[in-house]
Amino acid sequence: MKIGYLGVGAIASHMIEGFCGLDDRHEFFLSPRNEVKSAMLANKYANVNVCGSNQGVVDESEIVFISMNAASCPEALNELRFTGGEMVINLVATIPPEDIRAAIGPVRSFYHVVPLPFISRRVGPIAAYPESAELRKLLEPMGTVVFAGNMEEIRIMQAITALMSSFYEMLHHLTVFAETEGLGREAAISFTSTFFGALCQRAESFRGGDLHTLALEMTPGGLNEYCLKTLTESRVIKAWADILPSVMMKIKPE
Numbered sequence: 743m744k745i746g747y748l749g750v751g752a753i754a755s756h757m758i759e760g761f762c763g764l765d766d767r768h769e770f771f772l773s774p775r776n777e778v779k780s781a782m783l784a785n786k787y788a789n790v791n792v793c794g795s796n797q798g799v800v801d802e803s804e805i806v807f808i809s810m811n812a813a814s815c816p817e818a819l820n821e822l823r824f825t826g827g828e829m830v831i832n833l834v835a836t837i838p839p840e841d842i843r844a845a846i847g848p849v850r851s852f853y854h855v856v857p858l859p860f861i862s863r864r865v866g867p868i869a870a871y872p873e874s875a876e877l878r879k880l881l882e883p884m885g886t887v888v889f890a891g892n893m894e895e896i897r898i899m900q901a902i903t904a905l906m907s908s909f910y911e912m913l914h915h916l917t918v919f920a921e922t923e924g925l926g927r928e929a930a931i932s933f934t935s936t937f938f939g940a941l942c943q944r945a946e947s948f949r950g951g952d953l954h955t956l957a958l959e960m961t962p963g964g965l966n967e968y969c970l971k972t973l974t975e976s977r978v979i980k981a982w983a984d985i986l987p988s989v990m991m992k993i994k995p996e
């Protein structure tokens with residue numbers, strides 16, 4: 743497919759790296775902004791081209807990703823002419839998708855997608871709305887596509903992504919503990935990250951089940967029970983979920 747990106751910043755670069763790392767099944771048409779990032783991608787991949795203008799991107803593409811800063815939308819989009827035959831995928835998180843849609847006018851199909859930086863390695867979740875076979879086909883090689891039933895569900899998934907830094911910080915503290923006790927840094931990071939990765943894989947395969955069941959799979963009176971009880975009593979575990987209503991408020995569309 744011919745795929746265009748309006749805005750080549752952090753997330754567009756991660757997506758293009760992910761697509762191009764897979765194979766060269768798609769051809770890419772990038773906006774001139776950001777000049778450095780667009781040129782870097784075009785130098786690296788033969789199937790990546792930089793257009794002279796945003797309109798050039800639209801003119802060349804069957805699928806158009808809107809990946810510019812919110813501050814540039816919807817003014818920049820108002821200036822563009824779509825033929826009406828494009829599939830448009832909005833990545834802009836902080837503007838109601840209806841406003842983006844109104845700015846571009848009628849198109850063949852319109853989606854809202856939330857990619858995350860590790861899409862560059864084609865892993866992790868990709869939240870998307872609404873569900874469709876064409877969007878699934880495009881994004882499935884890039885990670886785990888999780889379709890939302892409405893935009894509110896997108897917001898719930900977006901809120902959970904706000905815990906990324908806290909999670910890494912928690913892992914950091916565990917590795918600092920391990921190093922302080924005498925384990926080498928490399929072993930500490932390798933062991934801790936693959937341990938939590940394996941726990942998440944187990945949880946993922948438990949689809950439709952109650953994850954609390956996994957928490958109860960422990961030796962009575964054992965070390966896991968000791969940690970669960972102590973951390974529950976100090977409210978540390980539930981604090982992760984308790985912060986999310988305030989995150990939801992912060993990402994509420996105006």
Ligand SMILES: NC(=O)c1ccc[n+]([C@@H]2O[C@H](COP(=O)([O-])OP(=O)(O)OC[C@H]3O[C@@H](n4cnc5c(N)ncnc54)[C@H](OP(=O)(O)O)[C@@H]3O)[C@@H](O)[C@H]2O)c1
Pocket residue numbers: 748749750751752753754773775776777796808809810811812814818833834835836856857858859
């Ligand atoms: N980062 C993420 O993990 C993530 C995840 C999901 C969704 N998003 C959404 O994706 C969008 C981009 O995020 P980002 O993190 O990639 O931001 P970013 O790194 O700041 O990239 C935005 C890009 O848009 C370009 N741009 C600005 N005005 C433009 C215009 N009129 N025409 C064409 N390009 C223009 C900027 O170019 P200059 O550098 O020349 O100004 C910049 O390269 C945001 O709306 C964000 O909500 C981001």
